Amino acid sequence: MPQPLATRAPAKINLTLHVLGRRADGYHDLESLVVFAGTGDDLQLTPGSSLMLEVSGPTAPLAGSNADNLVMKAARLLAERLDGLKVGTFHLTKRLPVAAGIGGGSSDAGAALRLLGRLNGLPVSHPALREAARLTGADVPVCLETRARMMWGAGEELGPALTLPRLFAVLVNPRVPVETPAVFRALGLQPGQGLAATAHPAPDGPSLDVLLAMLEQTRNDLELPALKVQPLIGEALGLLRETDGCRLARMSGSGATVFGLYDDCEAAAKAAQGIRRLRPDWWVKATSLR
Numbered sequence: 001m002p003q004p005l006a007t008r009a010p011a012k013i014n015l016t017l018h019v020l021g022r023r024a025d026g027y028h029d030l031e032s033l034v035v036f037a038g039t040g041d042d043l044q045l046t047p048g049s050s051l052m053l054e055v056s057g058p059t060a061p062l063a064g065s066n067a068d069n070l071v072m073k074a075a076r077l078l079a080e081r082l083d084g085l086k087v088g089t090f091h092l093t094k095r096l097p098v099a100a101g102i103g104g105g106s107s108d109a110g111a112a113l114r115l116l117g118r119l120n121g122l123p124v125s126h127p128a129l130r131e132a133a134r135l136t137g138a139d140v141p142v143c144l145e146t147r148a149r150m151m152w153g154a155g156e157e158l159g160p161a162l163t164l165p166r167l168f169a170v171l172v173n174p175r176v177p178v179e180t181p182a183v184f185r186a187l188g189l190q191p192g193q194g195l196a197a198t199a200h201p202a203p204d205g206p207s208l209d210v211l212l213a214m215l216e217q218t219r220n221d222l223e224l225p226a227l228k229v230q231p232l233i234g235e236a237l238g239l240l241r242e243t244d245g246c247r248l249a250r251m252s253g254s255g256a257t258v259f260g261l262y263d264d265c266e267a268a269a270k271a272a273q274g275i276r277r278l279r280p281d282w283w284v285k286a287t288s289l290r
C-alpha cells in the first residue's frame, strides 16, 4: 500500500481588502493583504491509478458533492495540462466553515495542487500548477503556497512572500453561509466603476504595533455589503470588539467570518472562551495568523 502524502489547508484571512473597481468581465479588481491561520482542513493523497476523493470531518456535509469539490476541479485542470500525471485518492478532512470568507475550498484546492506537485516532482512555481490554480478560482493562486503576501487583480497577481509578526487571533463565524457573488452584487458597482482606494504598502518585517497602525488605515470594502446580506456579521464584530485586549476586529473576504487581533495567545484564548459562552452554536477559534 503506497504511503499517503499529507498537507494542511489553512484558513485564508484577508487582513485588508480594498475593492479597486469592477471589471468588464464582472470580476472586481482587489488589493488585499492575505495571511494564513494555524487552523484549517487536512488533505491526504494516496497514490493510485485514478483520481478520487473521500471527504470526512465536521463540515463535510456542507461542502457540496464530491464531483464539484474544488479539490477535484483543481486536480482535473492539472491533469488536462500534463500528460501522464500521477494521481490517486484524496482524503479531505473538512473542518472549516463553508462559504465563510476564509477560502476553505480554495485552500483545499491549493493543497491538492501542492500534493500533486509533490507526487510528480513539480515545484509550485510550475506554469501548469499556476494555470490550474488560476482557473480553479480567484483565491486559489494565493493558496498554492500558504505564505503572507499581497494579492491584486481578481487574485491572479501576487506579491512576494512577506515576513509578518505572528498575530494572535480569534476567528468567529455564526455558522451561516454567505455566498461571495451575493456580497459583490450588494456592493453595487457598475462595470468600470471603482472605489476611492488608498493603495497600501506591502508590510515586510514590521513590528506588531507598526502592522496594527497600518491595518487601522485600511478596510475591508466588502464588510458593509456583507452586513446587508447577513446582519449576524455585525453581531459577531460587536462581540469581538467587547472582548478585553481586542486591537482590531474586521471581516475576512466576503464573510461571514470575522477576526479579532490580540497581543498574545492568552488574551485570544480568553476572548474565544467568552464568545463561545455567549454563542455556543457559533464556530469560534483562537488561532495564530502569519
Ligand SMILES: C[C@@](CO)(OP(=O)(O)O)[C@H](O)COP(=O)(O)OP(=O)(O)OC[C@H]1O[C@@H](n2ccc(N)nc2=O)[C@H](O)[C@@H]1O
Pocket (backbone or CB within 6 Å): 014, 017, 026, 027, 028, 029, 030, 032, 100, 101, 102, 103, 104, 106, 136, 137, 138, 139, 140, 153, 154, 155, 180, 181, 184, 252, 253, 254, 255
Ligand atoms: C472575496 C475573496 C477575497 O479573497 O474571498 P472569499 O470571500 O471567497 O473567501 C475572493 O476574491 C473570492 O475568491 P473565490 O471564492 O475563489 O471566487 P470565485 O469562485 O473565483 O468567484 C466567485 C464569484 O465572486 C465574484 N468575484 C470574485 C472575485 C473577485 N475578485 N471579484 C468578483 O466579483 C464573481 O461574481 C465570481 O463569479
Ligand SMILES: Nc1ncnc2c1ncn2[C@@H]1O[C@H](COP(=O)(O)OP(=O)(O)O)[C@@H](O)[C@H]1O
Pocket (backbone or CB within 6 Å): 062, 063, 064, 068, 069, 070, 071, 097, 098, 099, 100, 101, 102, 103, 104, 105, 106, 108, 109, 139, 178, 180, 253, 254, 255
Ligand atoms: N473543498 C471545499 N470546501 C468547501 N467548499 C467547497 C469545496 N469545494 C467546493 N466547495 C463549494 O465552494 C463554495 C465556497 O466555499 P468556500 O471555499 O468555503 O467559501 P469561502 O471562500 O467564502 O470561504 C461552497 O458553496 C461549496 O459548495
